[in-house]
Amino acid sequence: MFKLWATILKDIRILQRDKTGITLMFVMPIMLVIVVTNIQNSTFQLVSKNKLPILVCNNDTGQAGKQLIATVNKIGMFKVLQIAGNQNSKQMSVAMHGEDAMLGMVIPANFSAKVEAKSKNTAGKALKSFGLDADTLKQAVDIDPLTLYYSPVLQEPLRLSVEGAVRSSLQLVESRETLRSLYFSINEKPLPETLENEMLNNKTAINEIPVSREGARINPNATQHNVPAWTIFAMFFVIMSLGGSVVREKVSGSFIRLKTLPTNYVVAILSKQITYLGVTILQAVVIFSIGIWIFPLMDLPGLSLPADIPALLVLIVLTGWCAVSYAICVGVFSETQEQVNGFGAISIVILSAIGGLMVPSFAMQGFFKSATNFSPMHWSLQAFYTLFLEGGKLKDIFNNAVLLFIITILLQFLTFLGLKRKNLI
Amino acid sequence: MAVNNSLAIDIENMGFRYPGNSELFISGLNLQVQKGERFGLFGPNAAGKTTLISLMTGLLSVDEGHIRLFGREVGRRNNAVSKLFGFVPQDFSFYQELTPVENLEFFGAWSGLDKQTIRKRTDELLHILGLEEVRNKQVQKFSGGMKRRVNLAIGVFHKPQILFLDEPTVGVDVQTRYAIIKYLLELNKHGTTLIYTSHQLSEAEGLCEQVALIDDGKIIAHDDLDKLLKDYHQDSLEHLFLNLTGKGYRNDV
Incomplete structure (x- = not known):
């Protein structure tokens, strides 16, 4: 026991003096979690708070064009900036860059007249289908298309939601005209404003509820998503320090002396596991603390810890142990510091990418979606999300915890084989 | 088989081949x-030389x-044998990030x-x-001579009965060499068997009484140096060495 304690003390002392290792294990993940959460939070705010600037060139002189602009404005998603009419594509592009707008919309000339004609046509068809005589029935009317300009920087999901919002506004304008035409044809007087508002604006409410376990209400936000993800990344990134430490010890002169002393090298490996498991737990504590206390000071949503703290602790220890086992295994099989640094960094980035830390796994396709299931980081992330986003308990993360435990045991076994093969134990 | 306990080291018909080689590099060696x-x-x-020392310290297997x-069979990870000897390798075999005290604490525990x-x-x-003043300073900041002394301190820390020394004074100044040799002679006076290897033959002449080439x-x-x-x-160990091993270059591949 004294030998193990002395070895742990030695490893802690060496680690304390390894400034680069500490930077890689603590400073870099902290920077990453702050930067990525900020960026994702800004994207959320771009839609919910900041509003997307949209340049509108209205070539129409009637009411429908104005109503369309008013409806788009009312959605709350856009900041409408009107510019003079008759802009061609090039002029729209210049104007969008000038106004720093990512969207542009051109309403065609005679938009109102065509909407009115189309509405009358539709109303006439409807009346005829009721068996009524309708003198509004005419040839089909096509409205010239609206043109929507967008910056290529705008991501596909956001662009699609913009298109949906504009289409919904357009639908509302057309419906209003159709309703007015129908009412006028039947009653020979204009549709009363109160009735029009009731028919068009009295929409059924949508109640949004994040799905959670056992009724827990947790608000998903950039913090709840990013803090666990980058904590896992940080834990696995100990490979840069720990893998390097194993290799350094193997290639240094001290290793020859260690082999002549009456102590098994297993003690050295065990010491590294304990020391670096402590490091991974400390990483989680530091990053979670930043999420809880520092994020709100940076105008970011604060981290809400899950209700089941013991389950969180179990998950942190299992993830940390898995990360440490992986680092030691790579260190044992590597011959040089360069090998462990190169393979370590690349493998962690790949494992985190296919594990869904960088891109959500539900957004992946085909092979990569299947590959996700083979990344220990994915098992850990799913378990963290179950606790942080769904209010899950230990039983809910059991399957992922077991997978993490199994891969850890396999890595330990591989390490044992590597040490045996190299005559180190 | 009778074991002579007055022998610190007893090598009997020893053969060794490097992994992957079918031929023995050392064959039927007795010492x-x-x-x-x-x-x-x-x-x-x-x-x-290094191969033979590695075999005697259990780093390689016969x-x-x-x-x-002392009558105990040397083998890999034979703890009883490991406690009998100390090893001062040519390389600095300690943790440069640690202080002398921290190194000694660690290697002491492992001993x-x-x-x-x-x-x-x-x-x-x-x-x-002479390392008291720098006991709490990181070894990586030490001069070569000071590092040699730390290397020696770790090797003798558990008061071994046999001390293997591989070039213990290489790259040090005259004062440090004098101090190290003096200390080794002192250890020997108290019963420690010294197994010394070096290319500095003039230094060896002052230290060794028995010599093997x-x-x-x-x-x-193999005999008494004077004999x-x-x-x-x-007239000197160096001349004897050149006489027996030749003057041509040796390529160490």
Whole structure:
């Protein structure tokens, strides 16, 4: 026991003096979690708070064009900036860059007249289908298309939601005209404003509820998503320090002396596991603390810890142990510091990418979606999300915890084989 | 088989081949070193000195025959044998990020010593080797001579009965060399058997009483130094060495 304690003390002392290792294990993940959460939070705010600037060139002189602009404005998603009419594509592009707008919309000339004609046509068809005589029935009317300009920087999901919002506004304008035409044809007087508002604006409410376990209400936000993800990344990134430490010890002169002393090298490996498991737990504590206390000071949503703290602790220890086992295994099989640094960094980035830390796994396709299931980081992330986003308990993360435990045991076994093969134990 | 406990080292018909080689590099080697002896092992590069020391310290395993330290068979991870000897390798075999005290604490624990003994021995050795003032400074900031003294301190920390020394004074100044040799002679006076190897033959002449010359994995001469010089009509160990191993270059691949 004294030998193990002395070895742990030695490893802690060496680690304390390894400034680069500490930077890689603590400073870099902290920077990453702050930067990525900020960026994702800004994207959320771009839609919910900041509003997307949209340049509108209205070539129409009637009411429908104005109503369309008013409806788009009312959605709350856009900041409408009107510019003079008759802009061609090039002029729209210049104007969008000038106004720093990512969207542009051109309403065609005679938009109102065509909407009115189309509405009358539709109303006439409807009346005829009721068996009524309708003198509004005419040839089909096509409205010239609206043109929507967008910056290529705008991501596909956001662009699609913009298109949906504009289409919904357009639908509302057309419906209003159709309703007015129908009412006028039947009653020979204009549709009363109160009735029009009731028919068009009295929409059924949508109640949004994040799905959670056992009724827990947790608000998903950039913090709840990013803090666990980058904590896992940080834990696995100990490979840069720990893998390097194993290799350094193997290639240094001290290793020859260690082999002549009456102590098994297993003690050295065990010491590294304990020391670096402590490091991974400390990483989680530091990053979670930043999420809880520092994020709100940076105008970011604060981290809400899950209700089941013991389950969180179990998950942190299992993830940390898995990360440490992986680092030691790579260190044992590597011959040089360069090998462990190169393979370590690349493998962690790949494992985190296919594990869904960088891109959500539900957004992946085909092979990569299947590959996700083979990344220990994915098992850990799913378990963290179950606790942080769904209010899950230990039983809910059991399957992922077991997978993490199994891969850890396999890595330990591989390490044992590597040490045996190299005559180190 | 009778075991002679007055022998610090007893090598009997020992054979060794490097992994992947079918031929033995060392074959039928016999060598005895008496308890308390100051024994020098010399030879050109690639002659087999380091291999022989690695075999005696259990870093390599014999393929044939036996190596015994005080009657105990040397083998990989034989803890009883490991406690008998200390090893001062040519490379700095300690953690440069640690202080001398921290290094001694760690290696002391791995040598099987208890906390109290470690503390006492640390103070004693740092005083003897003139490292008291820098006891809490990181070794990586030390000069080559100071690092050599730390290397030696770790090797002798658990008071071994046999001390293997591989070029213990390489790259040090005259003062440090003098101090190290003086300390080694002092250890020997108290019963420690010294197994010394070096290319600095003038230094070896002052330290070793028994000498073996090794070349191509074979002991080509082994006797009392004065007797060897007399037998081969040489006036120094260096001349004896050149006379027996030749003057041509040796390529160590």
